[in-house]
Amino acid sequence: MELLMSLVIGIMFAVSIYLMLARSMLRVVLGTVLISHAANLMLINAGLLKRGAPPFVTGDKNLAVVDPIPQALILTAIVIAFGVTAFLLVMAYRGYQELGSDDLSELRGVEDEH
Amino acid sequence: MAVLAPFALAVLVPFLYPALGRRIGWLVALLPFSLFVKYLSLIPPIMQGEPIFINQAWIPSMGINLTIYLDGLSLLFSLLITGIGTIITVYSISYLGAEEALGNFYVYILLFMGAMLGTVQSSNLVTLYVFWELTSISSFLLIGFWFHREESKYGALKSMLITVFGGLAMIAGFLFLYLITGTFEIREIVAQAGKVPGSIYYLPALVLILLGAFTKSAQFPFHIWLPNAMEAPTPISAYLHSATMVKAGIYLMARMTPVLGGTLEWFYILSFVGMITLVYGSFMAIRQSDLKAMLAFSTISQLGLITFLLGINTKLAVAAAVFHILNHATFKGSMFLVVGIVDHETGTRQVDRLGGLARLFPITALVMMLASAASAGLPPFNAFISKEMFFEATLHAGGAPFTAWLFPAAAVVGSIFTFVYSAVMALKVFFGPLQAGEGHGHGSHHTHDVSPTYAVTHGHDAPERAHGHRGHDTHGSDHGSGHHDHEAGHGHGGGHHGDPWGMVLPALALASLTLIIGLFPGLVEYSLVLPAASGAWGSAVKIPHLALWHGFNPPLFMSAVVVLLGLLGYRYFYRLRDVVESVQNARFNLNVLYDRGVDGLVKGARWLTDIQMTGYLRDYLVFISLFFIAAVGYTVWAKNGLKFTGMDLAPVSVYEYVLAGVMVVATLAVLWMPNRLAAILSLGVVGMGVTLMFILFRAPDLALTQLIVEAVSLAMFLLVFAHLPELKKEIVSRSEKAINAVVAVASGTLITMLLISGNATRLFDPISRYYVENSYKLGGGDNIVNVILVDFRGYDTMGEITVVAVAAFSVYALVKLRPGKGGKQR
Numbered sequence: 001m002e003l004l005m006s007l008v009i010g011i012m013f014a015v016s017i018y019l020m021l022a023r024s025m026l027r028v029v030l031g032t033v034l035i036s037h038a039a040n041l042m043l044i045n046a047g048l049l050k051r052g053a054p055p056f057v058t059g060d061k062n063l064a065v066v067d068p069i070p071q072a073l074i075l076t077a078i079v080i081a082f083g084v085t086a087f088l089l090v091m092a093y094r095g096y097q098e099l100g101s102d103d104l105s106e107l108r109g110v111e112d113e114h
Numbered sequence: 115m116a117v118l119a120p121f122a123l124a125v126l127v128p129f130l131y132p133a134l135g136r137r138i139g140w141l142v143a144l145l146p147f148s149l150f151v152k153y154l155s156l157i158p159p160i161m162q163g164e165p166i167f168i169n170q171a172w173i174p175s176m177g178i179n180l181t182i183y184l185d186g187l188s189l190l191f192s193l194l195i196t197g198i199g200t201i202i203t204v205y206s207i208s209y210l211g212a213e214e215a216l217g218n219f220y221v222y223i224l225l226f227m228g229a230m231l232g233t234v235q236s237s238n239l240v241t242l243y244v245f246w247e248l249t250s251i252s253s254f255l256l257i258g259f260w261f262h263r264e265e266s267k268y269g270a271l272k273s274m275l276i277t278v279f280g281g282l283a284m285i286a287g288f289l290f291l292y293l294i295t296g297t298f299e300i301r302e303i304v305a306q307a308g309k310v311p312g313s314i315y316y317l318p319a320l321v322l323i324l325l326g327a328f329t330k331s332a333q334f335p336f337h338i339w340l341p342n343a344m345e346a347p348t349p350i351s352a353y354l355h356s357a358t359m360v361k362a363g364i365y366l367m368a369r370m371t372p373v374l375g376g377t378l379e380w381f382y383i384l385s386f387v388g389m390i391t392l393v394y395g396s397f398m399a400i401r402q403s404d405l406k407a408m409l410a411f412s413t414i415s416q417l418g419l420i421t422f423l424l425g426i427n428t429k430l431a432v433a434a435a436v437f438h439i440l441n442h443a444t445f446k447g448s449m450f451l452v453v454g455i456v457d458h459e460t461g462t463r464q465v466d467r468l469g470g471l472a473r474l475f476p477i478t479a480l481v482m483m484l485a486s487a488a489s490a491g492l493p494p495f496n497a498f499i500s501k502e503m504f505f506e507a508t509l510h511a512g513g514a515p516f517t518a519w520l521f522p523a524a525a526v527v528g529s530i531f532t533f534v535y536s537a538v539m540a541l542k543v544f545f546g547p548l549q550a551g552e553g554h555g556h557g558s559h560h561t562h563d564v565s566p567t568y569a570v571t572h573g574h575d576a577p578e579r580a581h582g583h584r585g586h587d588t589h590g591s592d593h594g595s596g597h598h599d600h601e602a603g604h605g606h607g608g609g610h611h612g613d614p615w616g617m618v619l620p621a622l623a624l625a626s627l628t629l630i631i632g633l634f635p636g637l638v639e640y641s642l643v644l645p646a647a648s649g650a651w652g653s654a655v656k657i658p659h660l661a662l663w664h665g666f667n668p669p670l671f672m673s674a675v676v677v678l679l680g681l682l683g684y685r686y687f688y689r690l691r692d693v694v695e696s697v698q699n700a701r702f703n704l705n706v707l708y709d710r711g712v713d714g715l716v717k718g719a720r721w722l723t724d725i726q727m728t729g730y731l732r733d734y735l736v737f738i739s740l741f742f743i744a745a746v747g748y749t750v751w752a753k754n755g756l757k758f759t760g761m762d763l764a765p766v767s768v769y770e771y772v773l774a775g776v777m778v779v780a781t782l783a784v785l786w787m788p789n790r791l792a793a794i795l796s797l798g799v800v801g802m803g804v805t806l807m808f809i810l811f812r813a814p815d816l817a818l819t820q821l822i823v824e825a826v827s828l829a830m831f832l833l834v835f836a837h838l839p840e841l842k843k844e845i846v847s848r849s850e851k852a853i854n855a856v857v858a859v860a861s862g863t864l865i866t867m868l869l870i871s872g873n874a875t876r877l878f879d880p881i882s883r884y885y886v887e888n889s890y891k892l893g894g895g896d897n898i899v900n901v902i903l904v905d906f907r908g909y910d911t912m913g914e915i916t917v918v919a920v921a922a923f924s925v926y927a928l929v930k931l932r933p934g935k936g937g938k939q940r
Contacts, residue, residue, distance in 0.1 A: 001764040001766045002761065003763060004771070006866045008777055008778055010863060012800075017862070020731075033797060034784060034800065046872060050764040050810070053812060057889050065812075066812045072903050074813075078816070080914055082918075083920075085827055087921045087924050087928075090834065090924075092834065094928045096837065097837070102839060105730060
């Protein structure tokens, strides 16, 4: 399972990086969402998969549970990624409204700062 | 802890200055004076070989301590710093008018004093380095004291760049010493000195430490900063750039003699660099028309002389070196102070505009006579004794056969030039027809009865002083014509002034030492010179008594040659100057090299920044990804980290294969979908796939959260994309696309490989056991993930909530707040 997941995660990373390298703001946002999915899967994959019950405390001392730490990390990450996505989306929307373009190569900062 | 006293006073000065005004100088002068008295009182114990040692732990875990160690060598320097510091401070009170930024001035000078004392008293190389750089910084501030002048800024930056470059090399050298000996404490390094020369780190340590010493002590070819440092107020030039700071490099070499000295490398590097600096400096001094520039080059040459002596590295040479450190401080300090008086009173420092000043300033003339006689090496002045010792040392230098004639010859040649410029400073400026800098408007070049070539070259004076090509006119006519506006209010015609006592008396006090030490060398022999020489040599030094008369011997003969040829040189001064002028090859010019170097550095830095900071998000991501691939990939390859064997795998069921396949397809679909709705929906499929994965992987909380987030995200995407333009076909060049693809695929591949080899390499047990066992006991909850989030790592969760809150506010602000609430857009 871990081997399979490693392949899936690698593909997700490659696609998300390719999306983020694009010029369209829309693709960049899609890329950030995808890369956070990939990163979350990477975390849970690193803690080994399916080695016990869900991480709850039960009366049975001998019952193995899966590693809870990646899950705690991912829970935090999901929420933060959501916040970031929301922010990026609104920024893209407002940027397009104000500047009339969602092409990043046209939205380059100050022309020459020095 | 007397070292810290100047810093303490420096902190107080800004508060006292408004109340005391100009009188603050007297208060400041009190500090070096009382320290001077204190150090005088330490002479007796140190004479008896009982150094003072104070240890204050600073960063003991790294062997870095504030260790104060006061032996003969440190004491000599401490006395110079505080003694001359007192004289300079008193002199400055008259030199600087009340309209100057006196508060700054005294803060800087106290800062320097403390830093310099720290440098010569630290027994720990790291603390020494810290104080050393602090002297560079205070020197920078003082050279740039008149910061509205371009030349001051240029000179300050130049001195800073060169000395700090040397300082950095020096600390690297110290680290090599640390590698050899395992300690930063100088005394412990000296105790293990035997280990040093044989080590493979010896040569790098030597070269790097000498780089520090040479840049600081203005040795050829690093001397170029010193003439530009003359933009500082003259008392500062006298103090930092002649008497004390530039001798920090000399101090370091003397201090390191027991550790690094005694080898052929030491002998040849030091003696040749010193010899070249001596001859070159004195040679260049002659062709300067500005008195201060002349003094700058003479200082360079005298520092070369001392380096030369340290390179020869016999007991006599080391004793002569420390004796000459003292003597040079007395006579060169006085000469600077006199030039300061001349500049202050007449408004010019041009040799050719000055003459016969003895009639106006008799006592100033007397000071100059004393000091320059000592500088020229005439009996019965102190420098005569040290110069004879220098000649004697060059005669018995050892080394290859050719040094037996080369060293004495170089010593004599250097001394002849020294004689000539000393004579010019005393006789030309103070005797002959009266000229007090009158008639110095722009372009009114003073003509004189000597060769016409000189008059021509005079016009574009001094490429050696570096500003010519920068469009600054270094010519003397600048001085006095509003350029030295700090002197506004002082008569430039001179004539009716008389000696300015506030400046003459300190100078006289310093200059009289040249005669006193010359006549009674016993005063300093046992109290200062021998203890200092012993400190530098590493063990007790015995030499023949210091005395003016040693009988008819080769050094006396050499002195006679110097005086005779020197008189001849003075007689034909202008002709000599022409020769020097024509020898000077304008094309080969170290200053041009420096300027180009600095220019190139700035341009190079800009170019390097420009290729990285393109302003395109895509470029930054490419750089980040490439760096990630290179750094991580290289590490994996170099450490042989890639392993595929011994993986710990869970079984895969059929529907898991199907799910994984669906996710891959959906992921690729995000990439290839031609319209935005399809792309967003594909992303939603990936999200739902992730949710299913979480269920499979026994993470119910994650699955729930992901499900909710996914639903909301999808709605948000659709909402926003309704307002965004349709996805366009990316119009990018093929090569850009190819690069993007390569970077993306390489990153993905590397991630996959990392995950596989991470799975195959388990170095330690998971740390989760603690949470599993204590979730209920300490957190009181069954759901371990939740207990971690709200209890064990509660603060992290608070941070997370904060991020979400900030994002929410930002979203709100972006949507609701519009610039110019006039309502054009809404």
